[in-house]
Amino acid sequence: MTVPHPSPPPAGEGAKTLLEALNVTKCFGDTRALSGASLTLREGELLGLVGADGAGKTSLIRALVGLVAIDGGTVTVGGATWDGAGRDARESLGYMPQQYSLYPDLSVEENLTFFARLFGLKRHVFEERREQLLTMTLLDRARDRPAGKLSGGMYKKLAVACALLHRPRALVLDEPTNGVDPVSRRELWALLYEFVGQGMGVLIATPYMDEAARCGRVVLLSHGVVLAEGAPAALVASLEHVPGARHDFEDFYLSVVDSPSPSPLRGKSAAASDGPPAGGEGAPEVLP
Numbered sequence: 001m002t003v004p005h006p007s008p009p010p011a012g013e014g015a016k017t018l019l020e021a022l023n024v025t026k027c028f029g030d031t032r033a034l035s036g037a038s039l040t041l042r043e044g045e046l047l048g049l050v051g052a053d054g055a056g057k058t059s060l061i062r063a064l065v066g067l068v069a070i071d072g073g074t075v076t077v078g079g080a081t082w083d084g085a086g087r088d089a090r091e092s093l094g095y096m097p098q099q100y101s102l103y104p105d106l107s108v109e110e111n112l113t114f115f116a117r118l119f120g121l122k123r124h125v126f127e128e129r130r131e132q133l134l135t136m137t138l139l140d141r142a143r144d145r146p147a148g149k150l151s152g153g154m155y156k157k158l159a160v161a162c163a164l165l166h167r168p169r170a171l172v173l174d175e176p177t178n179g180v181d182p183v184s185r186r187e188l189w190a191l192l193y194e195f196v197g198q199g200m201g202v203l204i205a206t207p208y209m210d211e212a213a214r215c216g217r218v219v220l221l222s223h224g225v226v227l228a229e230g231a232p233a234a235l236v237a238s239l240e241h242v243p244g245a246r247h248d249f250e251d252f253y254l255s256v257v258d259s260p261s262p263s264p265l266r267g268k269s270a271a272a273s274d275g276p277p278a279g280g281e282g283a284p285e286v287l288p
């Protein structure tokens, strides 16, 4: 297992858009969970959706993966709305929710077999992927252990493996390292870098600032509003003029979230014709 690199390679120029939310609004009764939130995930990038508890991360992720109806805006998968998306677009997605339910009495291998059947994988295809995933996740030594007897980190890695069985092009993970020990957390991040290196687009929701700093690009969400977007290093560099700041991502986050009237910051991205590639070192800019 390689040690995670602090700055994964940016998505290449012209990288394909896998998932997109544009101006999404979502209310639960009187609670406005999302107010015009936008986010784009491209192939070959590791995108962090960063925000405190209750910021709206899960709501945005559920909207992106087509699990909740939105009140306004648009969500597309492979360029089509969920209603119009074909099987290929739907199957291009792997999703791991915050509470991923594996069968505690079934072994690691049996859980993989169960999910492979749900995906309708052919036996020889499944057997090959099972071995690859068990090796990548270092779960091969525990293949006969019931899922209910795995450590928190191993359980999460098994959940990731289940979400990857059908070889999605986009992987969406909702706070996957919650309750995971530091060593397993490191292993999980190393795995994510490996997937991104293979061209997968990975979207990870996290409340942790050190994890945000490990992403190629981040979208910072607060009270359902996207306050900033860009490469972590470029966002942190925007603090250079602030005296006394430590100039790390936590400082940047606090400076934006604590600001009495925060101005949305958005790093230039591949979407802008003259901007650097997604996840690159584009300087953040204040939106009018």
Ligand SMILES: Nc1ncnc2c1ncn2[C@@H]1O[C@H](COP(=O)(O)OP(=O)(O)OP(=O)(O)O)[C@@H](O)[C@H]1O
Binding pocket: 028, 029, 031, 032, 033, 051, 052, 053, 054, 055, 056, 057, 058, 059, 060
């Ligand atoms: N099903 C629901 N019914 C009512 N309110 C909801 C529902 N889902 C989310 N909310 C509210 O919407 C807001 C955003 O919640 P959301 O779960 O999306 O945030 P989050 O950033 O994922 O936080 P956490 O990490 O704590 O899950 C919160 O105020 C939450 O209470």
